[in-house]
Amino acid sequence: MTDDTLYAAVPLRWLGPIRIGGNVMTGEQEVPLATYETTLWPSVRRGAHVSTLVDDGITATLVDDRMARSVLFEAEDAAAALAAARRIEADIAGLQAVVAETSRFAHLLEVNHQIVGNLLFLRFEFSTGDASGHNMVTLASDKLMAHILGADRSLSYGSISGNYCTDKKASAVNGILGRGKNVVTEILIPEEILRRRLRTSAQKMADLNVRKNLIGGAVAGSLRSANAHYANMLLGFYLATGQDAANIVEGSQGFTHGEARGDDLYFSCTLPNLIVGTVGNGKGLDFVSENLARLGCAEDREPGENARRLAALCAATVLCGELSLMAAQTNPGELMAAHLQFERKSR
């Protein structure tokens, strides 16, 4: 992959503050997006530009942060599976000690179980520092399984991954129990900016969101998903920052919510399953480490803070693209016209 000219990084801008935990980051930030679908650039750029015109810019709130892996055991019957689950969950401290030996960044937060017949699914939830954590939790789960199988003769090995994790598959569990960063980004846009920059109104945006994202999504049989195109921004941001982009499968399950506040628009994107990291596979590539540094995500901070900042920036980028496309779709013909205009310019 060597064609820098076409899918190199793209600068965007927005104004903070971005709140992560208690910290407030203010300022503007250039954000890279790598994509073959280059009409994404002007679209996201338009949303990002709006954010620089608004007093408080985009706000990001981190609601949760964890990584999960589920393992599968087989028991003789449900009673044996349940008894084992209770024994295992009663010794969280013992499990945490096993995990602590596998990495100084991995910490076991919680264990959930599901029993189907004689099958026991355990879902381990970890904090994983600045790593997205796939490998870290697989290693930890591998040791946890060995520990449990050594101590409990009523269980036998089922699988190191029982799909109750769930990794890179559309499911409900990730949003309900948590997997990845859970981030909400919000913006409040005055009527004049809506009209002049986005050629739309608060009411039109709120109505479109209900009809298209919420009702249209429901009619399509969507699962915990009501948005226009989160996947596009996630892919571009993930490729530019060395993420495992297969995680856009669950990352794209999120909720756009907008409402008219008078003539102004409150607009938000909720991304409950945003999996990103600033260390691990892909992060050693030159352009990736440059991009992470430019994003201020390679600083000397508490473990996890760089990754959480990256998640906030990613979710803010999603909001810019979502805002822009939604605004375009409030007007007949505008989306196609914008596409054609950009493609003419590009030639």
Place this chain on the structure above:
Amino acid sequence: MTDDTLYAAVPLRWLGPIRIGGNVMTGEQEVPLATYETTLWPSVRRGAHVSTLVDDGITATLVDDRMARSVLFEAEDAAAALAAARRIEADIAGLQAVVAETSRFAHLLEVNHQIVGNLLFLRFEFSTGDASGHNMVTLASDKLMAHILGADRSLSYGSISGNYCTDKKASAVNGILGRGKNVVTEILIPEEILRRRLRTSAQKMADLNVRKNLIGGAVAGSLRSANAHYANMLLGFYLATGQDAANIVEGSQGFTHGEARGDDLYFSCTLPNLIVGTVGNGKGLDFVSENLARLGCAEDREPGENARRLAALCAATVLCGELSLMAAQTNPGELMAAHLQFERKSR
């Protein structure tokens, strides 16, 4: 993105025949995968190697091929929406003529509708030649909307995309009504190869598939999805062949089905929503056009045949990776050991 060393294309091999429609393609094929998660390579390679040891190799069957866009209209009430839907669907020929003017490759196949209160969602389904077709169907739908709004005063514009398409979101509609290529890949693996090359057995593979993919997936609240990691192979193949990789969201919704036939294993991957193309955005990049040529997908064929061949190759690659990971997960500790061994080698 310039670090060829780490995420350049990777050669794989398998033996045909690959059946597409009535045609049979036989032979071996090198397949490129671009990824930051380089442990994917040896895993897929192992599955691909198995396919070269099996008499009939991997078989690919194309079940369906179409691209969809839904539009949204507002009516006064449900009766008006229904009356309009009936008028519109009664004039398929008129709609097809509108579409024909937008592209010589776009052809309208079917129209479906959903009515919610006073809202009318129309879902247009098209054949789009060798293009994945996102832009083609958006342009066609733009013209169809203008045509319909011009003829029918009882409807007003809702949105050029009503999320009943559904594009890049996890939903049920794509698999049920069709969007993208619907491809099944299959392989029949003798006991000896299972044991010696994959360290597993037919019964262990079939049981794991039921417990992990089918039951584990169901417990996780998965939607039309029962597999281990289609998304990983899709991402690598999509990036290497210039596809819009955001389509792995729906592409990853598919079904692994295996069963013991005596001591041999029948193993299949069903991908109902595989969106790929051989023309369009990204296809002009040097490494992409080289890769498409090497895959035999840049030949002078009937429109659509190159893209269907690409879909078959993509789905066969998915099978190789799925087979290999599943086999590893039948044995305690093997997955982690393979990861660690590959990472040591890579240094």
Place this chain on the structure above:
Amino acid sequence: MTDDTLYAAVPLRWLGPIRIGGNVMTGEQEVPLATYETTLWPSVRRGAHVSTLVDDGITATLVDDRMARSVLFEAEDAAAALAAARRIEADIAGLQAVVAETSRFAHLLEVNHQIVGNLLFLRFEFSTGDASGHNMVTLASDKLMAHILGADRSLSYGSISGNYCTDKKASAVNGILGRGKNVVTEILIPEEILRRRLRTSAQKMADLNVRKNLIGGAVAGSLRSANAHYANMLLGFYLATGQDAANIVEGSQGFTHGEARGDDLYFSCTLPNLIVGTVGNGKGLDFVSENLARLGCAEDREPGENARRLAALCAATVLCGELSLMAAQTNPGELMAAHLQFERKSR
């Protein structure tokens, strides 16, 4: 079950017109509801009373009407399954002839297929006259399977029901391909009635619907379902009219959609999977036949017209209960107060 005092039928009223197909039914109608949850009665009655105060009452629109059964075949591989599916679907006339021999009311409308590996699911869709049609389509499918297995040696018997029907299970397929009556009921309520009779406003109702039914439903991981409590009204209506109430599982999957039109409220309930009949099991019970007669659903009409009228009345009843509960939930404390007040009265 003999305690008439507590769960006998309950009279409700509303004003038409109720449109079914091209026909318009106007008038008021007493509707029976049988339930152990007797607080349902005053709640539905309040909504029904509102409908009598509104010029046009409740409107019902029948969008679709069909009954489905899926069967499952096993083939050698996907190619054989696909070839069989094409042969079968090419001879719709032959299949229709087989169906015609099983009942003079059963008519085969459409055949859909899904292929997973070597498995072939065929979904037969029928019109079934005034019967809900479970037994009619099972008998027809039994004969269709025998016919197909006799003609096609590449298929073997899988199951008379392949769960792609889907009967009495929460799924997406019924709403997308159709199963049962698809009915939309609507009402337009002036501001004064909203305020005086329902203690609410159009904006409060529209907002609650978005936040609770659409967003809350999505967050809960709902599937094609965004309403407050359709299941309650369906159960009461089904028991009182001799329906198989297990069908409330899919019947309860529907969409409430409301919007402010000025200060007035447009309010609608869309029930895509409403399975009811006026003949068949349970219809011979005395109180059932009396209820069906009182509802005007035991008239001498074209086959299917009585059942469609019943579906319209059922869906209108759902709207009454949905409207009332939603209105109560717009005000803090009101729901609980109403419950307690009714229970005091009942003693």
Place this chain on the structure above:
Amino acid sequence: MTDDTLYAAVPLRWLGPIRIGGNVMTGEQEVPLATYETTLWPSVRRGAHVSTLVDDGITATLVDDRMARSVLFEAEDAAAALAAARRIEADIAGLQAVVAETSRFAHLLEVNHQIVGNLLFLRFEFSTGDASGHNMVTLASDKLMAHILGADRSLSYGSISGNYCTDKKASAVNGILGRGKNVVTEILIPEEILRRRLRTSAQKMADLNVRKNLIGGAVAGSLRSANAHYANMLLGFYLATGQDAANIVEGSQGFTHGEARGDDLYFSCTLPNLIVGTVGNGKGLDFVSENLARLGCAEDREPGENARRLAALCAATVLCGELSLMAAQTNPGELMAAHLQFERKSR
């Protein structure tokens, strides 16, 4: 509803032990089923008869027991919503005190939250003694909302039910976080009984379960649901024991899992959302209190024990009906023949 002749209770039998928590109940039990679909009776009776022929009968394991209600608050933005959620969840003891004042049987077990934009959904989970608990948790939640709104000026009232409960709607949250009794019933059936009494084999049953319930269910876009017809048995049992049968909507979401153990069959039904009670609405009806007494569910026990016993009996009844129908569907033509034979007898 007075036609005893047709939908009166129906005696079934099975052999224990039924394990609930640590207790083991042994013996046979007559179980009533009320239904208009009278072919259900011989079907369930056949499964129940098989259970009396098997040494250990049916085993029931109670995995969990709780009732949930979600409430909805509106905040200024996500940061305010999150801060409020943390304050509220930090004072579980305070919330428990509020709940304790509303009923001596209601106890608050856990609080979960979901944040979408500026909306805060709190999901309260309670134990509710022998009541199914709908009204108990609504009253408790009403008081909790008032308590929270009194203490926290950053929140305003959204709704007493935010659909994240979820009550009587198909969703994923109930199975993942728990709502109702989570019960697994199991049976181990020797080859001879399979062959002679059910005309089937272990392998045929296991295969049918995979193909029909798991794969067919997945293809249909089912949500946490893989079974043949739980809803039928639930409805009959609920009506006969005074339950709110609208809860079959979520009750029917469960998993049938069978596997061949040699030539014998392990067969299980997992019902994660089984909502039943032995006190409350409907329980005062004469036939209901008689039925509860006969089932041994009106004894003087610890609060909750009667309801848990009822749940076990209900889930065992579900297993009987599921086993029988599944066995019939393994053989071509058998289902329809059994229907017709029973209907002839009934006349």
